[in-house]
Amino acid sequence: MKMKTAPMGWNSWDCYGAAVTEDIVRRNAEFMAEHLKEYGWEYIVVDIQWYEPYAATNEYHPFADVVMDEYGRLLPAVNRFPSAANGAGFGPLAEYVHSLGLKFGIHIMRGIPRQAVHQNTKIMNSDRHAREIAKTNSICAWNTDMYGVDPEKDGAREYYNSIFELYASWGVDFIKCDDIARELPHEESELIMLSKALHGCGRPMVLSLSPGPALLEKAELYKQISNMWRITDDFWDKWELLYDMFSRAEKWCTHAGAGHWPDADMLPVGPIRQVYDVNNWTNFTQDEQITMLTLWSIMRSPLMLGGELTGFDEFTMNLVTNSEILAMHANARHSHQVWRREIDGIEHALWIAADTKGGYYVAVFNLGDKDSDISIPLADLEIYDGVNGTELWSGEHVEEQKSLSVSLKSHGARAYHFTYN
Template sequence: MRRGYFVVALLMSVRVLAQQPGVASKPPMGWNSYNCYGSAVHEDEVKANADYMAKNLRYGWQYVVVDFLWAYDNPPGSLIGNPFQKQLQDGAYIPWLAMDAWGRLVPNTNKFPSAFGGGGFRPLSDYVHSLGLKFGIHVMRGIPRQAVWAHSPVLGADGITADRIADTTSICPWMNHMYGLDMRKRGAQEYLNSLLKLYAEWGVDFIKVDDIARPYSAAEIEGYKKAIDGCGRPIVLSLSPGETPLKDSTHVVQHANMWRMADDFWDSWKEMLKMFDYAKSWEGVGGPGHWPDCDMIQIGKISKRGPVGPERYSRFTEDELVTHMTFWCIYRSPLMLGGNLPDNRELENKLFSNEEVLRVNQEGAAPRQLYKQDGSMVWVSEAGGGAKYVALFNISDAEKEVALDLALLGMKKVKVRDLWKQADVGVFKKKYSATIHAHGAILLKIIAI
């Protein structure tokens, strides 16, 4: 029985690798626990979302990511918001984070019981992999303050302890668990190397490093990239949160697979409008292995256990939900679902299961804004064979006609297919136009004839 389990897991893994060769050669697609569980997701909930993805979301969906403070034992009252530790008179911290002898955080066994006995995330990772999916975790930049207090030795750097490599002036403004690393010090890179070797042993395929892109911590980003390159396992490196500085675009392309353009995105039309501007500013930067990230998809049941607002289905209207998915796809942002998948209704499943729409994200090329004026916005990307993917948006507050001059695409006579409806629309000359609801969108494939 056990042997059969691993044979199935191996075959599933081969299938996933065949879909997406290389590291983030296409925008990563998956689920992340933060928007529905904040800092308090439990192992059974991660498994339930993985099960749902494997059964119901076929095309492209791969990653299952445990976000935010998996080493923290959420005490009463800490389920919503950002948990802090308290420092005692002797300098110790409570609650104590789950940590090994080398100052490396490990899963809290109250949340992740399969980690009991020192297995870390390996049992959960094995479970996710057995479904043909990939496994990821969130980490905070730097080194735990409690490791500094405990003078934890650094694996691979004889005689060096955590207090000698920490930059105690480099702190996260919204959580007090970590210090930054002084990458000039011997032992700092060795500490990151030991982290990534541990994550590789756990079978981690994706790490989201927080508090690293704003302010932009170039030396530590380089350290994570070097540690990943040496860990013996392909791992996606995601940087968070934004706004990642545009001036560092060359550096981030060289060292990260995805990075946040903005701060946390939630289910607000005002934030959607702002995201269009962020995306325009990063236009032309994304490509195989490196993707500007619009942040997680705010569709479905969110904030079940915090972190922002009451438990709810997304506040976006149905038209805004279509705009949300359409823009993330035409722009080729990573697609990370934020809602609790087992709570999906038919509406969510239709948005996440339209293969023709998802192909725009996975197979399009060179997305660019064609124009934005008078409440209309049009984006286009290459569909191969001379065809184009075109997204028409009505970003005004009233129903209106959005027009496309085919000459802007270098086309005269075209065949048009509506990808959301999965239906051919017809043949058009010189111009295509459609009446679109307020805050709505249409996604097309246009083929010259």
């Protein structure tokens, strides 16, 4: 599936862990449709363990019973997703999300349910059974729901075909597949098999690989078989994690391209924390949130909101509906770090990207613990003639000049769009 821009949406994990319910998904979809869709936000993604009736937090229940059909295919727990009753699965919920002009996604784990293997369920469109295709020594280190699938066994491809056939029948537009991005090279053949099944199911779907950090030496494989892949483990609202992202972004930014993007993970903004409480606000300062959105946007990472959308305050809404920043996210090309250095004892980073509509995007970051005032020669950016520009967060006009004077808050950022006169 070739997309021109990296996906933008909402995922239930940061706020609800494994405990999200249908009413929560519906209200966030309604909010997105009313307030965010016009800015490009469009995916509503249900994260992990939607098939577990008693999931209540981000803590997994070891070896919990799961809901599945006779072919070992996982189904939504009806007590949490009532519209899934009578075998409807996620079809009715996806239809509702689509009626709002949005797209619907789900999280899955690599492999086949252990419960299906223990019960030795049939494999759809095959004379094989679950025990014959399971790779029981291939297990997730942090979740007990699944065994891996052995691609060398007859029936393995049929199993993966059957689950994506089911997801297509539900109207799923986005698959976040977990326990796979950093499992290479051991599970590379299973990943390739999964990708072929998804792309052969007859319905276009985004394929997102988790968790990270993905392996840089496998970048070309990720680009050929998926749309996005995590370059980090779970990203939370801690400055040290955001600071670390600059090194990851520098390594991965050159691999962003048509239909495939390194994924810096979700945006923990607004009210977050599993399980949701309106008082559990992001620990990022406002300047750190601006830095995060600026870096994610210039490097073209997918943008997936993690907070309860209906609890967003004015600052958060302004943050995620800044049309100029989102235009940079859509139109930046060939993004890269120009330099990262200390200026007057404070660490700074400078990034640049070409704009498909002409000119350049430039981002300046203060990675230090003090405010700073710096002057950046435009020659550092190989801009030798006079340009005019706009600072994208404030809207301030930048007159023709040979250097850029920037005032930055600690952990803050400024982003510019420059065009030639």
